[in-house]
Amino acid sequence: MTDAATDPAPSRRALIGWGGAGLALGAAAAGGAVAMTRTGDDIEPAAASAGAAVEFHGTHQAGIATPVQDRLHFAAFDVTTEDRAEFVQMLKDWTAAARRMTAGKAVGEGAYGGLAEAPPDDTGEALGLKPSRLTLTIGFGPSLFEKFDLADQRPDALVDLPRFAGDNLDKNRSGGDLCVQACADDPQVAVHAIRNLARIGFGKVVIRWSQLGFGKTSSTTPDAQTPRNLMGFKDGTRNIAGTETDRLKKFVWVDSAQDAKDAPWMNGGSYLVARRIRMHIETWDRTSLQEQEDVFGRDKGEGAPVGKAKERDKPFLPAMKPDAHVRLAHPDSNGGATILRRGYSFTDGTDGLGRLDAGLFFLAYQKDVREGFIRIQRHLATDALNEYIQHVGSAVFAVPPGVRDKDDWWGSTLFSKEA
Amino acid sequence: MRAARLSVLTFTAVAALTAVTGCTEKGSSGDSDRVIDVTATDSKCEVSKKAFPAGHVELAIENKGSKVTEVYVLFPDDRIVTERENIGPGTKQKVTAEVKAGDYTIACKPGMKGDGIRQEVKATGGTVAKRDPRLDSAVAAYRKYAQAQADATLPLAKTFAAAVKSGDLEAAKKAYAPSRIGWERTEPVAESFGDIDPKVDVRADGLEGGQKWTGWHRLEKSLWQDKKITAEDKTLADQLITDLTDWQNRVGKADITPTSMANGAKELLDEVATGKVTGEEERYSHTDLVDFKANVEGAEKSYELLKPVAEENDAALVTELDKQFAALNTLLDKYRADKTSYDFTSYDKVGDADRKQLSDGVNALAEPLSKLAAAVVTKSS
Numbered sequence: 035m036t037d038a039a040t041d042p043a044p045s046r047r048a049l050i051g052w053g054g055a056g057l058a059l060g061a062a063a064a065g066g067a068v069a070m071t072r073t074g075d076d077i078e079p080a081a082a083s084a085g086a087a088v089e090f091h092g093t094h095q096a097g098i099a100t101p102v103q104d105r106l107h108f109a110a111f112d113v114t115t116e117d118r119a120e121f122v123q124m125l126k127d128w129t130a131a132a133r134r135m136t137a138g139k140a141v142g143e144g145a146y147g148g149l150a151e152a153p154p155d156d157t158g159e160a161l162g163l164k165p166s167r168l169t170l171t172i173g174f175g176p177s178l179f180e181k182f183d184l185a186d187q188r189p190d191a192l193v194d195l196p197r198f199a200g201d202n203l204d205k206n207r208s209g210g211d212l213c214v215q216a217c218a219d220d221p222q223v224a225v226h227a228i229r230n231l232a233r234i235g236f237g238k239v240v241i242r243w244s245q246l247g248f249g250k251t252s253s254t255t256p257d258a259q260t261p262r263n264l265m266g267f268k269d270g271t272r273n274i275a276g277t278e279t280d281r282l283k284k285f286v287w288v289d290s291a292q293d294a295k296d297a298p299w300m301n302g303g304s305y306l307v308a309r310r311i312r313m314h315i316e317t318w319d320r321t322s323l324q325e326q327e328d329v330f331g332r333d334k335g336e337g338a339p340v341g342k343a344k345e346r347d348k349p350f351l352p353a354m355k356p357d358a359h360v361r362l363a364h365p366d367s368n369g370g371a372t373i374l375r376r377g378y379s380f381t382d383g384t385d386g387l388g389r390l391d392a393g394l395f396f397l398a399y400q401k402d403v404r405e406g407f408i409r410i411q412r413h414l415a416t417d418a419l420n421e422y423i424q425h426v427g428s429a430v431f432a433v434p435p436g437v438r439d440k441d442d443w444w445g446s447t448l449f450s451k452e453a
Numbered sequence: 454m455r456a457a458r459l460s461v462l463t464f465t466a467v468a469a470l471t472a473v474t475g476c477t478e479k480g481s482s483g484d485s486d487r488v489i490d491v492t493a494t495d496s497k498c499e500v501s502k503k504a505f506p507a508g509h510v511e512l513a514i515e516n517k518g519s520k521v522t523e524v525y526v527l528f529p530d531d532r533i534v535t536e537r538e539n540i541g542p543g544t545k546q547k548v549t550a551e552v553k554a555g556d557y558t559i560a561c562k563p564g565m566k567g568d569g570i571r572q573e574v575k576a577t578g579g580t581v582a583k584r585d586p587r588l589d590s591a592v593a594a595y596r597k598y599a600q601a602q603a604d605a606t607l608p609l610a611k612t613f614a615a616a617v618k619s620g621d622l623e624a625a626k627k628a629y630a631p632s633r634i635g636w637e638r639t640e641p642v643a644e645s646f647g648d649i650d651p652k653v654d655v656r657a658d659g660l661e662g663g664q665k666w667t668g669w670h671r672l673e674k675s676l677w678q679d680k681k682i683t684a685e686d687k688t689l690a691d692q693l694i695t696d697l698t699d700w701q702n703r704v705g706k707a708d709i710t711p712t713s714m715a716n717g718a719k720e721l722l723d724e725v726a727t728g729k730v731t732g733e734e735e736r737y738s739h740t741d742l743v744d745f746k747a748n749v750e751g752a753e754k755s756y757e758l759l760k761p762v763a764e765e766n767d768a769a770l771v772t773e774l775d776k777q778f779a780a781l782n783t784l785l786d787k788y789r790a791d792k793t794s795y796d797f798t799s800y801d802k803v804g805d806a807d808r809k810q811l812s813d814g815v816n817a818l819a820e821p822l823s824k825l826a827a828a829v830v831t832k833s834s
């Protein structure tokens with residue numbers, strides 16, 4: 035959570051954020067007994083300024099506790115250069131470009147008006163579009179630490195994910211030395227951002243895989259309309275809110291004094307798990323309503339937990355089936371483990387067998403992957419939902435703290451020699 | 454800063470254009486100022502005047518030598534303003550041209566070979582379009598390179614055609630890829646002859662309605678897919694030689710500028726990125742890596758010629774290009790036994806991960822290469 039006191043201006047991500055319930059997928063397990071303390075006032079600035087710019091600078095990177103935008107373009111890169119200075123320069127160039135793009139400006143000298151013989155600096159497809167609340171968030175994968183003599187900087191919390199029951203991972207949709215998460219309300223703005231960063235990176239990094247997302251499936255702003263995932267269920271009912279400073283501090287932001295003694299450069303950062311979760315849409319759609327609701331542990335219309343009337347009523351877990359998704363994923367079933375989710379639905383056409391290649395692109399932030407995603411995902415081994423989903427892509431990243439000011443750059447705390 | 458560069462550029466572009474078209478008013482034909490007597494021998498090329506007014510110019514040529522000769526009026530970059538071939542010993546010919554003010558070269562070529570015996574001349578009056586002489590020599594050298602590639606291609610293409618005509622499937626397969634190297638190296642120039650490219654290098658999917666499929670790839674399909682040589686293929690082999698001869702005869706007249714050289718280098722990489730890396734170009738023979746290498750070599754040639762000027766304007770770009778050319782060449786070397794061989798791994802044996810690595814290498818080079826034109830034109834001020 036951004037320190038409003040130290041930030042030059044209160045950013046929108048300082049105003050909101052909603053987190054909650056650590057859940058892999060599905061209609062949101064509740065974040066324990068945390069009461070909703072936010073008021074309508076918290077939502078309005080974001081709603082009123084849909085399309086506005088989100089402050090790029092801050093203690094933490096934007097795009098985590100920031101209210102979830104409608105669209106996603108996520109890209110994982112591999113580093114091809116062996117030249118540390120060159121890589122650091124690219125991070126600086128990326129930061130400069132990100133600073134401009136998140137403010138709604140074109141990269142470099144723009145998309146037109148330059149030399150006729152040379153390609154323009156900016157690709158131009160975002161010209162005339164609003165900033166659309168674009169956020170760009172960078173993360174460093176475990177494999178990066180094998181390069182540039184960084185091995186001793188790798189945080190203990192950045193573990194390689196173990197194999198989970200039911201995983202069917204495609205290496206071409208997994209891993210990566212670094213990632214950039216672009217979220218925006220306009221898909222063209224998000225795509226433009228990744229495309230321009232990839233272009234700047236040519237010769238230094240290459241895109242390993244990428245994912246487009248739409249229809250946010252988790253909200254960090256608990257407004258009246260909890261979004262639904264492609265299974266038709268409300269998702270993210272009790273995600274951690276951006277206003278919940280205490281829970282963000284407890285579950286999301288790394289505090290080097292307590293959490294990251296081995297990697298003080300991560301102070302103010304977080305850890306991201308990205309999973310491409312394919313849904314067996316067609317079989318799900320043929321499943322009876324009763325079974326669908328049993329699988330989740332909530333009803334489909336209101337989203338209320340079993341035996342309760344309202345979506346936001348506190349779930350009574352024993353009322354759910356033992357293998358119900360919400361029951362297994364709930365913090366109460368996982369020693370309090372809680373993660374902040376900002377997943378998106380995806381549809382990548384059909385799969386050659388006439389089936390929709392669709393599902394959830396799951397993104398979860400936590401201060402320690404071992405205590406967050408891994409703990410919960412292990413517990414989901416018996417999840418009834420597993421019959422209808424399959425994890426097909428996987429990656430984990432250390433997300434460094436925010437870019438403090440105009441002279442700072444992504445990764446400056448890690449590459450401190452150059453800072 | 455950008456704006457200033459822009460105005461310089463506009464000027465250069467306009468100046469270049471007018472020099473090409475040379476559309477001045479016609480001078481009176483009786484104006485002796487505008488008649489240049491050219492006396493050609495086997496060892497000399499004498500001109501009656503080295504300066505003349507811009508506009509309509511007439512060359513009165515007399516061949517006093519023992520060999521058939523030809524006479525050219527050339528721009529500083531060796532592009533042809535006008536020419537007359539086949540001037541027999543003891544004969545006279547007249548050649549006319551419209552020229553803008555500027556420097557030119559008159560060249561006689563006894564025996565119609567080589568660079569010829571040269572005289573510098575000047576057309577005076579009006580505005581003179583000046584270009585960095587190093588860029589003119591870069592263009593001239595590239596023009597020579599393109600010609601040399603065409604000249605070297607013909608014999609190789611004839612070997613290929615002969616094998617097809619003799620019905621020797623294996624010999625034809627062997628001669629196929631080498632016959633394309635010169636073309637692939639100079640593809641942007643070759644493509645500037647819009648009528649030749651569709652005849653010799655079109656792929657099945659590039660055919661327009663009603664267009665007859667001819668050229669290399671039609672024969673490639675016969676050799677590798679149909680695995681037989683038909684009577685029609687033999688006719689197509691002859692046609693290929695006719696069309697390539699046409700190219701050889703015209704390649705020296707291609708419109709080449711420093712920026713077209715720079716952008717041509719990038720276009721060669723684009724060719725690789727869209728056609729070779731995917732294996733679409735040589736879908737039957739899988740000799741894509743031969744074309745790939747030739748494209749990179751052609752791009753590198755352009756770059757090397759422009760490098761001295763580019764280095765002054767953007768040293769960092771030159772450093773990056775040197776590095777990326779080296780990296781891509783090293784990568785390509787993995788697919789051939791030794792660095793002189795053009796016997797590359799069949800592309801159907803190159804796996805997805807390796808193809809991605811090649812694609813990444815092309816992107817890493819093509820992106821900075823797209824900035825070469827700017828680094829070159831900036832200096833032409």
